[in-house]
Amino acid sequence: MNKNNLHTNKSTCKVSIVGTGNVASALARHLSAANGIVLQSVVSREITQAEVFTQAYGFSHYTTNVADIQLSDYVLLCVTDAALPGIVARLQPNESTLYCHTAASVGIELFDTSQFNLFGVFYPLQTFSTNDLPNTKEFPLLVEGNTPETTAALLHLAKKITGLCSVMPSDKRLQLHVAAVMVNNFTNYLWAQAQQYCQAQQLDFDLLKPLIAKTAERALNTNQPLEKYQTGPAIRNDKTTIAKHLEILRNFPQYQALYRFLSNSINPKTQQTDE
Amino acid sequence: MNKNNLHTNKSTCKVSIVGTGNVASALARHLSAANGIVLQSVVSREITQAEVFTQAYGFSHYTTNVADIQLSDYVLLCVTDAALPGIVARLQPNESTLYCHTAASVGIELFDTSQFNLFGVFYPLQTFSTNDLPNTKEFPLLVEGNTPETTAALLHLAKKITGLCSVMPSDKRLQLHVAAVMVNNFTNYLWAQAQQYCQAQQLDFDLLKPLIAKTAERALNTNQPLEKYQTGPAIRNDKTTIAKHLEILRNFPQYQALYRFLSNSINPKTQQTDE
Numbered sequence: 091m092n093k094n095n096l097h098t099n100k101s102t103c104k105v106s107i108v109g110t111g112n113v114a115s116a117l118a119r120h121l122s123a124a125n126g127i128v129l130q131s132v133v134s135r136e137i138t139q140a141e142v143f144t145q146a147y148g149f150s151h152y153t154t155n156v157a158d159i160q161l162s163d164y165v166l167l168c169v170t171d172a173a174l175p176g177i178v179a180r181l182q183p184n185e186s187t188l189y190c191h192t193a194a195s196v197g198i199e200l201f202d203t204s205q206f207n208l209f210g211v212f213y214p215l216q217t218f219s220t221n222d223l224p225n226t227k228e229f230p231l232l233v234e235g236n237t238p239e240t241t242a243a244l245l246h247l248a249k250k251i252t253g254l255c256s257v258m259p260s261d262k263r264l265q266l267h268v269a270a271v272m273v274n275n276f277t278n279y280l281w282a283q284a285q286q287y288c289q290a291q292q293l294d295f296d297l298l299k300p301l302i303a304k305t306a307e308r309a310l311n312t313n314q315p316l317e318k319y320q321t322g323p324a325i326r327n328d329k330t331t332i333a334k335h336l337e338i339l340r341n342f343p344q345y346q347a348l349y350r351f352l353s354n355s356i357n358p359k360t361q362q363t364d365e
Numbered sequence: 366m367n368k369n370n371l372h373t374n375k376s377t378c379k380v381s382i383v384g385t386g387n388v389a390s391a392l393a394r395h396l397s398a399a400n401g402i403v404l405q406s407v408v409s410r411e412i413t414q415a416e417v418f419t420q421a422y423g424f425s426h427y428t429t430n431v432a433d434i435q436l437s438d439y440v441l442l443c444v445t446d447a448a449l450p451g452i453v454a455r456l457q458p459n460e461s462t463l464y465c466h467t468a469a470s471v472g473i474e475l476f477d478t479s480q481f482n483l484f485g486v487f488y489p490l491q492t493f494s495t496n497d498l499p500n501t502k503e504f505p506l507l508v509e510g511n512t513p514e515t516t517a518a519l520l521h522l523a524k525k526i527t528g529l530c531s532v533m534p535s536d537k538r539l540q541l542h543v544a545a546v547m548v549n550n551f552t553n554y555l556w557a558q559a560q561q562y563c564q565a566q567q568l569d570f571d572l573l574k575p576l577i578a579k580t581a582e583r584a585l586n587t588n589q590p591l592e593k594y595q596t597g598p599a600i601r602n603d604k605t606t607i608a609k610h611l612e613i614l615r616n617f618p619q620y621q622a623l624y625r626f627l628s629n630s631i632n633p634k635t636q637q638t639d640e
Contacts, residue, residue, distance in 0.1 A: 195609050215575070215576060216579060217576060217583075227578065228575065229576070254572075254575070264613060265568060266566075268562070269566075271598065272620075273555065273559050273576055273580065274579075274596070275597030275600070275631070276627045277556070277577075278591055280548065281584050281591050282595060291541075291544075293544065297529075299585050300490070301545055302548050302552075321492060322546050324546075331446060331542075335539075335542070335543045335546065344630065348551075348630060349546070349547070355554070355623060356550070356551075
């Protein structure tokens with residue numbers, strides 16, 4: 091094997107996937123549509139899930155046992171952070187197979203160099219849900235290999251899925267994950283809370299959709315720092331409006347706490363009483 | 366004057382605007398492009414601002430004195446909540462002119478029935494910025510009049526700007542404003558914080574844009590409750606990842622407090638220690 095061309099000069103690459111969750115599903119879907127990819131084994135604790143994947147994405151083999159993965163160029167571990175160490179311990183590593191996990195906040199050192207020859211990280215920076223339609227837009231794939239050749243092989247695979255691939259070491263990936271949590275998890279939470287509040291108040295959440303669309307459009311397209319677009323009662327320290335809003339929220343302690351905390355974060359003066 | 370057809374059967378309506386901020390600018394821009402609208406007076410404390418508006422949107426008159434507004438069918442008060450009472454006190458109300466404010470959290474009772482004959486609220490539920498390009502997409506315009514005829518006249522004006530107009534009383538508008546603050550002000554704040562954090566960590570914020578786009582796209586298009594799309598370390602009570610993230614944020618107390626508060630809101634179990 092010429093290590094300088096690890097997997098990158100093969101006409102087809104064999105890929106196996108461990109896991110059948112949202113990330114596994116998204117990667118399987120993209121890889122099954124890519125050129126030069128053969129989907130080999132899919133591994134799931136649930137045999138019926140593995141069968142579904144085999145049918146849906148054209149894997150040639152399925153199993154509930156990670157030790158049974160058929161010979162592959164790449165094995166992608168798409169399981170929860172907590173499940174990763176157990177999976178890795180049960181793998182029977184092959185010298186010419188590249189093993190990688192897809193977790194944002196787990197370092198490359200998950201793989202023990204005494205056990206694994208070729209390993210790395212293959213992290214898709216996107217939110218996936220099995221209910222979603224296939225992604226038509228590109229998303230970043232951030233890779234990290236244990237050697238330059240492994241990194242090149244991971245980039246080779248990433249480029250089959252997206253044009254937005256780059257190399258990022260574990261420490262930066264972990265830092266970036268914090269920001270991803272803020273713009274995705276926390277944002278979805280805010281909007282979900284607003285939706286529930288609207289239901290409770292018998293207000294039509296759809297009325298807010300043009301506002302959500304504009305807020306996002308601006309964040310995606312502006313060259314200005316987003317703090318320049320901060321409007322609303324908190325930033326202008328409009329205590330009268332904030333008091334009205336907190337009064338409206340008096341029967342919704344969770345929304346009230348959220349409103350109070352975020353208003354105070356935006357502008358600490360909102361909590362001062364005027365004397 | 367036939368009150369049943371207040372302003373609605375005129376071939377042209379004369380509109381004056383008090384204020385030259387973001388809302389005034391957006392409404393002037395839309396009204397100047399609408400059919401059957403003549404922009405009459407624009408009022409600003411800053412004479413140069415009033416001149417700029419006159420030139421940009423084709424007002425026929427400008428002044429710094431609200432008592433000098435030329436005879437109009439509609440007068441839109443587009444000033445801050447705090448400035449409204451002072452403006453209203455200085456108006457010299459005309460019996461056949463419809464006066465309305467554009468504030469989310471101010472009730473229709475701003476106008477004293479002993480002083481004003483026709484009055485109401487003309488609230489655009491959107492975020493505006495003078496740096497923005499003209500809005501091509503529609504946004505809700507929520508109106509409220511002191512009589513059915515006034516309400517009809519406000520709807521007549523609103524329909525010249527958007528297809529999404531409806532009637533909403535002051536108490537519901539105030540409730541809706543709370544949700545608007547959540548989906549716009551609080552969201553922009555989260556994203557601005559994420560952007561500043563990325564700068565501090567020398568991470569490319571643009572990497573997060575496909576994630577922001579997907580998060581928004583899903584909220585705008587799904588029929589599912591948004592809480593079904595809640596992912597991330599908090600909802601799955603992944604204390605290991607949360608601890609890593611809080612450690613990364615130790616030198617950023619503001620981001621750390623935000624992260625801790627929102628994680629705990631999403632899932633109160635994240636704060637419990639496992640014993």
